[in-house]
Amino acid sequence: MSDLFLLLLLVVAVGIGWLLGFQARRERRLSHLAAKLRREYFLGLNHLLSEHSDEAVETFLRALEIDSDAVDTHLALAELFRRKGDVGRAVKVHQGLLNRNDLSAAQVHLVQTGLAKDYLSSGLLDRAETLLRDILSKSSAQQRIDALVLLMEVYQQERDWQNALYVGQQRLYLQPENPRLRSHLSHYACELAEQALSGGQRQMAYDYLKQSLSFDAGCGRALLKLTTLAIEDSQWRPALRYLKRFQKSNPDMLSEGLASIVEVYRALERPKALVKVLVHWHSTNPSATLLIAIARYIKAEEGYEQAHAFMIEQLNKRMTLRGIRYLTELELEQNSALQPQSTRLVANALQMVLDTKACYQCGHCGFHGRQMYWQCPRCKEWGAIKPIRGIEGD
Numbered sequence: 001m002s003d004l005f006l007l008l009l010l011v012v013a014v015g016i017g018w019l020l021g022f023q024a025r026r027e028r029r030l031s032h033l034a035a036k037l038r039r040e041y042f043l044g045l046n047h048l049l050s051e052h053s054d055e056a057v058e059t060f061l062r063a064l065e066i067d068s069d070a071v072d073t074h075l076a077l078a079e080l081f082r083r084k085g086d087v088g089r090a091v092k093v094h095q096g097l098l099n100r101n102d103l104s105a106a107q108v109h110l111v112q113t114g115l116a117k118d119y120l121s122s123g124l125l126d127r128a129e130t131l132l133r134d135i136l137s138k139s140s141a142q143q144r145i146d147a148l149v150l151l152m153e154v155y156q157q158e159r160d161w162q163n164a165l166y167v168g169q170q171r172l173y174l175q176p177e178n179p180r181l182r183s184h185l186s187h188y189a190c191e192l193a194e195q196a197l198s199g200g201q202r203q204m205a206y207d208y209l210k211q212s213l214s215f216d217a218g219c220g221r222a223l224l225k226l227t228t229l230a231i232e233d234s235q236w237r238p239a240l241r242y243l244k245r246f247q248k249s250n251p252d253m254l255s256e257g258l259a260s261i262v263e264v265y266r267a268l269e270r271p272k273a274l275v276k277v278l279v280h281w282h283s284t285n286p287s288a289t290l291l292i293a294i295a296r297y298i299k300a301e302e303g304y305e306q307a308h309a310f311m312i313e314q315l316n317k318r319m320t321l322r323g324i325r326y327l328t329e330l331e332l333e334q335n336s337a338l339q340p341q342s343t344r345l346v347a348n349a350l351q352m353v354l355d356t357k358a359c360y361q362c363g364h365c366g367f368h369g370r371q372m373y374w375q376c377p378r379c380k381e382w383g384a385i386k387p388i389r390g391i392e393g394d
């Protein structure tokens with residue numbers, strides 16, 4: 001009985017062995033064609049990891065000849081080269097793909113778009129523009145959008161705001177509900193308004209600023225510029241209307257409107273109304289800049305005691321280094337002879353700390369600095385830079 005059992009086990013084991021062997025032979029046959037391709041890819045990957053980029057490109061291009069379905073892989077490879085700053089090799093991969101005559105129309109579009117990005121990132125803007133205009137003339141709606149996005153970048157780099165606005169409007173026709181696109185267009189119109197003002201064309205500047213608001217009704221930059229123009233023309237009521245719109249649509253930027261609101265109310269000789277407006281602005285979005293401005297007006301109108309009590313009350317609600325710095329300044333101004341040396345040292349130390357702190361930060365890439373920019377100098381995003389909040393900020 002036990003011999004029969006052992007024999008049975010042996011037969012089953014042989015059977016399993018044969019089946020496994022059969023499977024392995026089948027897989028070997030199936031993978032024979034792909035083996036060479038895999039070797040090329042591993043070789044290419046090895047070159048890539050060893051930073052032998054030239055050899056990697058050559059190997060991957062060889063693999064491309066074997067595998068006609070590897071277009072996506074090569075597009076990804078080119079993208080990788082471009083991101084590494086190796087644009088020459090990205091161009092080589094894209095041109096290698098374009099030399100093939102078996103690509104579908106959609107694949108040709110992807111390769112051409114990739115090549116346009118290569119030209120754009122290496123500053124060959126004329127070549128990028130020519131290629132993208134060619135893509136535009138024979139594309140589907142989505143492909144046109146891709147090309148228009150890149151054309152906007154080309155004109156933005158050239159600071160050709162007229163053409164940037166023109167192609168952006170073509171894109172807006174295809175993407176009417178894209179808020180980021182609307183924001184970009186409103187900034188292009190603001191740039192054109194600045195150019196018009198530099199050329200002494202004030203009415204044209206007004207027109208561009210109103211066009212900016214047609215793209216983005218809450219564009220803080222356009223509203224502040226319109227306020228400035230209205231103030232220069234002594235148009236106080238329109239200036240106040242623009243500031244009211246600015247306050248509603250840009251609650252995180254109110255400190256930027258401080259100088260204008262002060263100027264308007266000063267011209268109207270209504271200091272009490274100004275304090276009321278500033279308190280309202282501060283209540284909607286607390287800011288150290290607004291707080292200090294309010295305290296200065298309280299001091300001028302009602303005296304030191306009221307201003308001091310106001311600062312203490314507000315700082316207990318929301319602590320900021322700038323607020324404390326102003327409080328020490330206020331106390332030192334009142335009677336410097338009676339202040340202990342430590343207050344003066346604290347005031348100086350706070351100022352030294354504040355001088356090293358950034359005031360603005362880009363919400364897109366994190367760039368920070370002490371100056372306000374409408375376009376981030378690092379990532380080139382529009383309207384992404386805002387005052388930094390919190391104890392060390394505004």
Ligand SMILES: [Zn+2]
Nearest residue numbers: 362365376379
């Ligand atoms: Zn940025």
